[in-house]
Amino acid sequence: MTQQANRLESGGILVRERPVEFEYDGIRYEGFEGDTLASALMANGIRTVGRSFKYHRARGIYTAGSHEPNALVELRTGARREPNTLATMAELHAGLIAASQNCWPTVRHDLMSVNSALSAFLVAGFYYKTFKWPRRFWTNIYEPVIRRAAGLGHASGKADPDRYEKSYAHCDVLVVGAGPAGIAAADSAARAGARVILCDEHARIGGALLNDRTEINGQAGVEWALDAPSRLSRLGVKVMPRTTVAGWYDDNTFAAAERVSDHLAEPPKHLPRQKLWRIAARHVVVASGAIERPLLFSGNDRPGVMLASSARAYVNHYAVRPGSRAVVCGNNDDLYTTAADLRRAGIAIAAIVDSRSAQEPSDVALAGSLVSQAVGGRSVRKVAVTDLEGGARRTIKCDLVCVAGGWMPNVSLLSQRGVKPAWNEGLQSLVPPETEAETYTCAGACAGRFGTQECLAEGARAGRRAAAAAGIDVPPGEAAPFAASGPFQGKPGGQSRVRGEAGKTFVDLQNDVTARDIELAAREGYGAVEHLKRYTTMGMATDQGRLSNVNGLAVLADVRGVPVSEVGTTTYRPPYTPVTLGTLAGHFQGRTWRPRRLSGFHDWAAERGAEFVENGLWMRWNCFAQPGESLAQAAAREVKAVRSGAGMCDVSTLGKIEIQGPDAVELIDHVYAGNLRKLTVGRSRFALMLREDGMVFDDGTVTRLARDHFLVTTTTGNAGRAMEHLEYCHQVLWPKLDLHMVSVTDAWSGLSIAGPRSRDVLETVVDRLDLSNEAFPFLSAADTSVCAGVPARLMRISYSGELAYEIYVPYQFAEDFIRTLEERGKEFGLCPYGLEALGIMRIEKGHVAGSELNGRTTPADVGLEWAASGTKSAGYIGRALSAREGLVDPEREVLVGLKAVKPTQEIAAGSHLLNKRGSRTLADTQGYVSAACFSPTLEQNIALAFLKRGRERHGEVLRAANPLQKREILVEVTSPVFYDPESDRVRR
Amino acid sequence: MRLTCPICGTRPLEEFTYRGDASVRRPPDFNPKNTGAWVDYVYMRDNPKGPHKEHWFHGGGCSSWLTVERDTVSHEVRSVKLARSARSGGR
């Protein structure tokens, strides 16, 4: 294991008694608890941490935050491998394994850097210009090569073994960002009586206080920040470090991703890896700070070039030396703070290059100059410094270049909500407007207010204002004043770029967008800022351009010869930083993807070896296959059992709605097609609900239990929608109707008992009802009881085409009931059957289901015009528009039956019907097959289909073509009712 | 987004389903010569910029149909009323 050669002897916020071993690119290193992966790599002298996106240039650590463009690594191994993780944000933990990415074979010797030699071709708009033709090159050459050469990390390709959660939180005041302004805001809002949540993306709260040497109320700023969590917790503030507020949505709702156990090798059993919070806040204080602006010069991407504030963070916060001989360059007084901090860490200062000419030159301070070029490969070796007035150049040896180009308020989150920042000439940056918004307050550096003292004071004011805006009765007075050192030194002056240097000047480091790309795009007509973004990909990196945006706008303004204020800016969108898909999914995956609904008969069926199938949320019986039986064989056996004896099938999942009240019949009459007014008590009827446009919405039964009391059933799939529809009709269309309705779907468990022996079976359980054909004919209904006193509802309804009943018992009796029925039904051959058998029987009988009632069919299309005959004047829903020309067109496709001419030939559902002779084009299609099966009853393949003028074409032979399966067979058109066309069997 | 149901209070969006424009009126009678009014009712919708009255269903709560006045630009919800009381007549 190598030593931490660049580690300072003392200082930093580290737990030095706890060394941490980790692995990077196969080599073991040591760091300390409190390190990030970036600081630990730096401590071990690792300079090149990645290869750039397009040109594969060596890149080093550039920042100490979430706007890091270069240090993207693959973290962990196996199924836990996570690509594109920021080394600057990843907390070091024992056993951490990381690998560099976008390099081949290694980050030190990257063969793909040949791209640099071809760089003349990789300019802005290159993708749009070059890869257009020939077309075949796309799949064979361009795609694979580009994918190999350009691109970041790779996903593990394995199922994620970890858990993710979702959580909800409500507060009066949400504070985003816990630097001095955020901490002060949370403190004063809580003291004013508000419920406060404080989020920060870093492992520790404190922001710049952790990275700079400041003083607050006589205490070191860093100590003040480290004490803040306990201080704030005592005030009732929920402090959430490691939590990135990623999105800001309507009604002040926020999405925040908490990295609960990313700082551990493996999450403990009781904890998720990450948690997605939905935070509803009455008011938000945006205290997201500011990002230092990079400088543009040739080779400004060489490892060793970094933000001056980040260099300070590495020496002060992490106690590591980012280099040994530094050039500090910029346009503001932060240069001198930086130089002082570096010197304290034992780093030699080769030069302080200040672009402002007014600065007093000294032995190392060069006034009126800027770095114009950095030279080096895997590390910067020297820089060229150009005198801005005379143009004289000198070369200075160094291995660290700290750049300080002023500060850019971090306006990402505000921009998500449409707040437009404006160009501030004094700060040379985009600053959010000063507004007294109802829902948010902007505080600290994010508002363009810099310096520790001002951030604290502004933060405290913002906290009180936020509490008041959240409806808290804030006690009068002022927030306690702060006495802090650390005045703002970052106000830029003078020039920030030497133009006309040879070599590459990078504006967007992560996407390899150079100043020349921007100039080219502007020349080619993509000078509008939104066009520029798409044409060059500037600002499309993982930080959405927080680091590159202002420099890009300045270059663009320069080329176009306009002030930056006229260039405009692009809009930031959620998420603030990338959020893993696992976190967004939460626990909604696998078995817990959505709830499962189980009928009262489920356990019994599972015991009997039922195969289940999902139908909406329900688990329904598909078949009861006996050992060695296929699904088709089981279904055929079940069909035969029903047709020859008796079967039972779970119909609990059908929607069941009770409608009760003096005007119940009025509502029924409005919502169902046809005339249901005449339905007498104790009778059921098959009925159709239409949409207003005349199409069938749902089918089911209507039963009149009493004069003022109806029970309607819907299909399983439409149960929820039908209820919503009925409520709409009642509450919105006919609010004066005196009635109530309630869904009783879950209250009653139901079985369909079907087959010639079904009456015999039922007689063994029904207590007193006379079930004879005379006393209880087809479509009778009754409230009755079974098994000596269990309440039951019985309807004589058939879907299978046999004598059949639907019987419902209260859910809690379901299991006992089916066990009793099974026992007593044995002597009549009672056999459970599933959806597969039911599907066959309904096709044999020509009954329509979801594949026919597909939203494009009218009652007449499916042969149910009798159900929609309305002689009455009051229109039911759907009646008015049913009369439209297109819906009564004789050319319409209507329901027919099909028989395979060769009985054993399978008819594929979805096949097109074509005339026996003629072309095989879509224009010639005569219709399509909606459902098909092998009928065990007819011993041949049959189907239901929609066919143009189908009623007139029974007997005709057509081709059923399925180009997807490359199959075409001959079929004969028949009536859709294959089985018992007179329906004698249901009436016996 | 949240809606404040007059019966259930302020609840999250996923408890509600959206239906559409609440200002359209169902023609009172079926008159075969008057399909135009029905076509307007079923198909024709304005797409206003600004305040918009719309119907929402509180299926995850009290099963009330609500008339929500919402600004289509700012998404600000100005009022939420029970649909049955927001509109009188209709039968």
Ligand SMILES: [Zn+2]
């Ligand atoms: Zn409600």
